[in-house]
Amino acid sequence: MKVLLLYPRYTETFWGFRHALKFIGKTAAYPPLGLLTVASMLPVNWEKKLLDMNVSALREQDLSWADYVFISAMAVQRESVREVLGKCQALGKKTVAGGPLFTMEPEEFPEVDHLVLGEAEVTLTEFLKDFAGGRCRRIYTSRVKPDLIHTPVPQWHLINFKDYASMSVQLSRGCPHHCDFCNITPLFGKHPRMKSAAQLVAELDSLYSKKWRGSVFIVDDNFIGNKAAVKHELLPALIAWMKERNYPFTFITEASINLADDETLLQLMRQAGFRNVFIGIETINEDGLKECRKLQNINRNLLASIRKIQSFGMQVSAGFIVGFDSDPPNIFDQVISFIQQSGIPTAMVGLLNAPQGTRLFERLKKENRLTVKFSGNNTDFFMNFIPKMDRRKLLEGYKKIVTTIYSPALYYERVLRFFQECGSVKGVDFPQMMTWGSIKAVLQVAVILGILEKGREHFWKFLLQILLKHPRRLPDALVFAVYGFHFRKIFASQPYNTAEYN
Numbered sequence: 001m002k003v004l005l006l007y008p009r010y011t012e013t014f015w016g017f018r019h020a021l022k023f024i025g026k027t028a029a030y031p032p033l034g035l036l037t038v039a040s041m042l043p044v045n046w047e048k049k050l051l052d053m054n055v056s057a058l059r060e061q062d063l064s065w066a067d068y069v070f071i072s073a074m075a076v077q078r079e080s081v082r083e084v085l086g087k088c089q090a091l092g093k094k095t096v097a098g099g100p101l102f103t104m105e106p107e108e109f110p111e112v113d114h115l116v117l118g119e120a121e122v123t124l125t126e127f128l129k130d131f132a133g134g135r136c137r138r139i140y141t142s143r144v145k146p147d148l149i150h151t152p153v154p155q156w157h158l159i160n161f162k163d164y165a166s167m168s169v170q171l172s173r174g175c176p177h178h179c180d181f182c183n184i185t186p187l188f189g190k191h192p193r194m195k196s197a198a199q200l201v202a203e204l205d206s207l208y209s210k211k212w213r214g215s216v217f218i219v220d221d222n223f224i225g226n227k228a229a230v231k232h233e234l235l236p237a238l239i240a241w242m243k244e245r246n247y248p249f250t251f252i253t254e255a256s257i258n259l260a261d262d263e264t265l266l267q268l269m270r271q272a273g274f275r276n277v278f279i280g281i282e283t284i285n286e287d288g289l290k291e292c293r294k295l296q297n298i299n300r301n302l303l304a305s306i307r308k309i310q311s312f313g314m315q316v317s318a319g320f321i322v323g324f325d326s327d328p329p330n331i332f333d334q335v336i337s338f339i340q341q342s343g344i345p346t347a348m349v350g351l352l353n354a355p356q357g358t359r360l361f362e363r364l365k366k367e368n369r370l371t372v373k374f375s376g377n378n379t380d381f382f383m384n385f386i387p388k389m390d391r392r393k394l395l396e397g398y399k400k401i402v403t404t405i406y407s408p409a410l411y412y413e414r415v416l417r418f419f420q421e422c423g424s425v426k427g428v429d430f431p432q433m434m435t436w437g438s439i440k441a442v443l444q445v446a447v448i449l450g451i452l453e454k455g456r457e458h459f460w461k462f463l464l465q466i467l468l469k470h471p472r473r474l475p476d477a478l479v480f481a482v483y484g485f486h487f488r489k490i491f492a493s494q495p496y497n498t499a500e501y502n
């Protein structure tokens with residue numbers, strides 16, 4: 001049995017970092033963790049190949065080699081999925097598909113031979129049992145939310161580490177909060193399920209033994225969904241593991257804003273090597289927060305919460321959304337001003353969308369406001385429903401936010417503010433985001449951002465400020481400069497045209 005594990009191409013996205021990766025000679029930001037884990041669940045005697053179409057092109061001979069093609073995808077890969085399924089059909093290849101896109105919209109893919117939906121620990125096991133017995137159904141689905149205690153270590157040997165900027169591991173699934181636009185709770189439930197500390201350490205060991213060093217993304221939707229277990233079991237084990245190996249990794253993760261309320265937790269995360277936390281701020285308008293039921297963000301000083309996290313030496317990246325029914329006409333200026341004051345360099349601002357399966361989707365369906373399918377790309381000037389605010393005004397306001405906050409002057413100002421906020425932190429020194437070994441990248445940065453790009457004078461001013469005030473942060477400053485370049489390119493490349501919404 002020969003299986004091709006296929007990860008379709010995603011469209012150019014904010015988090016894809018395509019325009020930044022070229023500076024460090026990488027092709028993709030993160031590996032396809034789901035497929036690497038699925039590979040470990042398949043019978044050992046099956047021959048497996050993994051093809052990430054974000055790294056290499058799919059050739060006809062890749063498909064011809066396989067008996068079965070296993071596809072995993074998110075909404076943002078929809079277009080490429082269609083193309084891949086067409087090629088499989090033309091060659092008569094059997095397909096097995098799973099992951100968030102197929103789980104949320106199975107009816108959209110009648111051409112797939114076997115839909116293995118929900119969580120693979122349950123449905124893939126069932127599929128494999130039937131496969132062995134020679135009687136497979138077309139759809140495997142289950143409401144069971146499995147314990148992750150038996151989830152295997154991913155088969156890292158199926159990828160080339162050199163292609164990726166960061167590795168990924170997963171600690172937990174599920175989130176205790178109820179934001180109405182989010183499909184995490186419908187997909188994974190509201191009770192966070194965690195791997196044991198020993199499991200996570202085993203996954204890190206496997207990366208370490210394969211000589212990976214640098215960034216590791218803990219891909220949980222809410223790393224602190226089960227705060228007690230993270231604080232008392234996971235982090236102490238992680239700190240010990242990192243210390244013993246002289247801090248080989250830096251961690252990135254996602255968490256809810258109530259992380260700011262627990263200084264012990266923040267201190268432990270810092271000690272464990274967390275350098276970057278993504279927080280869903282969504283909106284600074286309390287009515288909008290109530291509308292989407294983001295209750296953990298209400299009744300708090302959001303700026304103070306962000307500064308608290310930054311003061312522990314962690315970069316806060318954050319998500320913002322415009323397009324809520326309760327957004328006032330001046331929401332765009334409010335968002336710009338908040339982002340500037342916060343010192344959040346990486347602010348992902350998107351238009352509100354309603355993924356299938358969410359409570360927002362159900363509400364808008366009842367109100368007859370849904371229009372097209374959710375694209376899954378957070379920053380593509382696209383909405384899948386009719387907003388309350390005049391759509392043209394909304395798109396113009398959105399365009400104003402993203403062009404303003406990523407203009408070189410304002411972006412570099414935010415990075416400097418962030419360095420200032422976390423500048424006083426004393427403690428363990430972790431590896432820099434980029435090393436001086438990447439001299440080629442430094443020269444490229446200087447040429448592209450300092451000579452060729454419009455607004456280059458801001459780059460040199462920024463560099464001077466860094467040398468004067470934060471010389472030890474110079475490598476990190478260059479990484480931020482490259483990220484800024486990527487974000488400007490991403491927003492400049494969006495094919496939005498407000499005129500068509502008149």
Ligand code: SF4
Nearest residue numbers: 175177179182184221
């Ligand atoms: S806190 Fe984040 S992961 Fe949890 S429901 Fe809200 S948006 Fe989703």
